[in-house]
Amino acid sequence: MVLGPRLDTPSAVGDEGRPRATSLTLAALLVVAFALATGVLSGDPRLFAGLALLTGVATAGVALLDREALAPTVAGHLCFLPAASGVLALFVSLSVETPLLLGVTLALVGVTTGWADVFDRETLASATTSSVISYFFGVVAVILLAFVAALAWLCWTALTTAAGGASPAASLAGLFVLALAATACVYFAVTQLPLVELAARSRRDATARSVAQGKRALRLVALVAGAAALTLPLAALFAPVLRMLSTPPGSVVLGLLSSRVAFASLAGVALLALLSGLGAVVVRTLTTEFDAASTRTVGAAIAAVGYLLLLSPVGLRLGVGSTLGPVAVTFGALLLPLGVFAVAVLVLVALRLGLVPERAGPPALTAAGLVCASVGAAQAGLPSTLVFGGVAAGLVAWDVGTFGLGLTAELGHRPETQRLELYHGAFAVGVGLLGVAGVSALELARQSVGTAVGSPETMGIAAVGVLLLLATLRG
Numbered sequence: 001m002v003l004g005p006r007l008d009t010p011s012a013v014g015d016e017g018r019p020r021a022t023s024l025t026l027a028a029l030l031v032v033a034f035a036l037a038t039g040v041l042s043g044d045p046r047l048f049a050g051l052a053l054l055t056g057v058a059t060a061g062v063a064l065l066d067r068e069a070l071a072p073t074v075a076g077h078l079c080f081l082p083a084a085s086g087v088l089a090l091f092v093s094l095s096v097e098t099p100l101l102l103g104v105t106l107a108l109v110g111v112t113t114g115w116a117d118v119f120d121r122e123t124l125a126s127a128t129t130s131s132v133i134s135y136f137f138g139v140v141a142v143i144l145l146a147f148v149a150a151l152a153w154l155c156w157t158a159l160t161t162a163a164g165g166a167s168p169a170a171s172l173a174g175l176f177v178l179a180l181a182a183t184a185c186v187y188f189a190v191t192q193l194p195l196v197e198l199a200a201r202s203r204r205d206a207t208a209r210s211v212a213q214g215k216r217a218l219r220l221v222a223l224v225a226g227a228a229a230l231t232l233p234l235a236a237l238f239a240p241v242l243r244m245l246s247t248p249p250g251s252v253v254l255g256l257l258s259s260r261v262a263f264a265s266l267a268g269v270a271l272l273a274l275l276s277g278l279g280a281v282v283v284r285t286l287t288t289e290f291d292a293a294s295t296r297t298v299g300a301a302i303a304a305v306g307y308l309l310l311l312s313p314v315g316l317r318l319g320v321g322s323t324l325g326p327v328a329v330t331f332g333a334l335l336l337p338l339g340v341f342a343v344a345v346l347v348l349v350a351l352r353l354g355l356v357p358e359r360a361g362p363p364a365l366t367a368a369g370l371v372c373a374s375v376g377a378a379q380a381g382l383p384s385t386l387v388f389g390g391v392a393a394g395l396v397a398w399d400v401g402t403f404g405l406g407l408t409a410e411l412g413h414r415p416e417t418q419r420l421e422l423y424h425g426a427f428a429v430g431v432g433l434l435g436v437a438g439v440s441a442l443e444l445a446r447q448s449v450g451t452a453v454g455s456p457e458t459m460g461i462a463a464v465g466v467l468l469l470l471a472t473l474r475g
Contacts, residue, residue, distance in 0.1 A: 023404025077303030103373025110365030363401025
């Protein structure tokens, strides 16, 4: 790759999926030049620069999802789905001519997938499957967060009501219920945490005995707390017990036990113990029985958490003073990935049916994208030179791309073939410039005789004329 490490791992010979670097660089320069010229002439250069960035990040994500290590897999998830959803959001939200934006996107996808060598059924299917898993985990995480938030609100309401002292019996019952929950959480944490393994070898036997004694004590405390929570409401029905709890010193002790500090302390202990136990379970899962399938699953789960962390600041910023922002972000985050998956499935079906060539897919996408963008430029009323240049660039990109593929299939990536590629590329670019100059001269002559100028039909016919002319010259 021109900048940074290569995301593919080419062999010395026989690697037919990626053209030689020099030929691919020429095709990339043509696409970048056309995108920059289109952005400048349309008055919105940032749009196509952002589109190029999102397309490159999404393609890099596909390449990283093909790795076996956990860290590249997580990075691939965080690159692919958000960036691809951003590209789809541009199509939904912008008023640019659809053929123009679609053509530039296809050309960029063709160049970037050629660089990363990821345009094949196996890689695309694996990336799509992994992204679907991460999306599923993300949706489940959103549902669980909503459920936990509602449950936390209900628990906090119940605790504050009990701590408020609605009645002495209710306060004590609430305290013992919370003590039972905290004891259960601590017991879960002691069971899951590797306390014995973390102790020094000379103290492991003593630590094991202490852990066993602690478990017995926790079971006893849970039994007492549960029994007290069940019997106190019945005992409060008797007048002597109620009188004892309502007068000093019983009322003083009850006030201390039913204070918000006591309830908050027990709730904090329960939460800390629960998080510690769950953390131990997660770490144990990540470090035992780790294979390729678990790498994909764990990477998808971590990426789902990353999606939530990325979307939370956006939702909060858009939701300041308005409820529409978080709702729009939530629905966009849920619906846009479905569109990405639909496009990926269509591409896989096209590859399966042979509608899109797998080996020559990147050059084909690049050429088709440039021709489509040229038609869109004609519809948008952009200069005719840009339209002719886009069609010529598409044909040249196809020519140099397929030439680079042939060299790769025969020689691989190791031999030095820059001079041969540059010679072929210069010849192809020269033929393209000759074709553009010739058709531009015809367009100038057409304008001089006063025929219809700039109509989409005329520009489309001219674009097809450039394509036929260059094909004839290349033949």
